[in-house]
Amino acid sequence: MNQVIKTPNLDRKPSSLRYYQEGPPTSVDLKTWRLTIIGLVENELHFSYEDLLQLPQIEESRRMVCVCNWSIRRFWKGVLLSTVIEMGGVTQPEKLYLKQTSIGTNEKGVYESTIPLGDALSRRAVLVHAVDGEPLPMEQGYPLRLYDFGLYGYKNVKGLSTIKITDQYEYGEWEQRAGYDKNGIVRPKKYFIVDLKKWRFVEKEGEVTEF
Numbered sequence: 001m002n003q004v005i006k007t008p009n010l011d012r013k014p015s016s017l018r019y020y021q022e023g024p025p026t027s028v029d030l031k032t033w034r035l036t037i038i039g040l041v042e043n044e045l046h047f048s049y050e051d052l053l054q055l056p057q058i059e060e061s062r063r064m065v066c067v068c069n070w071s072i073r074r075f076w077k078g079v080l081l082s083t084v085i086e087m088g089g090v091t092q093p094e095k096l097y098l099k100q101t102s103i104g105t106n107e108k109g110v111y112e113s114t115i116p117l118g119d120a121l122s123r124r125a126v127l128v129h130a131v132d133g134e135p136l137p138m139e140q141g142y143p144l145r146l147y148d149f150g151l152y153g154y155k156n157v158k159g160l161s162t163i164k165i166t167d168q169y170e171y172g173e174w175e176q177r178a179g180y181d182k183n184g185i186v187r188p189k190k191y192f193i194v195d196l197k198k199w200r201f202v203e204k205e206g207e208v209t210e211f
Helices: 049-054 081-088 117-122 173-178
Strands: 035-039 045-047 058-066 070-080 097-102 112-116 126-131 145-147 160-166 190-193 198-201
Touching (some): 045 049, 045 081, 081 117, 081 160, 097 117, 112 117, 112 173, 145 160
Parallel strands (some): 070 190
Antiparallel strands (some): 035 045, 058 070, 070 126, 097 112, 097 160, 126 145, 190 198
């Protein structure tokens, strides 16, 4: 594997803590944390952090986009969502949805978001545990965040705890609180590209791959 190149101009990235949906937990005990996969599955799954690290890993340079009109390309490492979906024995994923629930806090509860499962699989969504060669910081969603890079960040839950496969497409936190689009797909418009230190217009919807 090639040596990871650090993200340029990272110091110019707006703090995600301002947009952290339920407020970040102050700590997470990896000895007790689990990712649970339930719902319309043949096999209910429970992964420890170490279990996830033992699954096939990918590391890719991909661009995330915030609904607040900024974007950054970073090196993300984790497990393809398709890997755990196959382990769960999910049939006809193109007809189903994936509901994410965060670890949450006592003060603010949990954060939930639902996305179309088939679309996430087609865009090679990743269960991310590391960025730029280091474990995800709390701000980015430690210890695990599901990333569908074709969707704005608010659709990708930080501090992921549970994935439920369902046939119901529910409104999430920010759709209800701020009227954000239910499908959350990245739209053609002008964004500040943090790593390039310039504004660029995105020509088509979905994952930004042209720069």
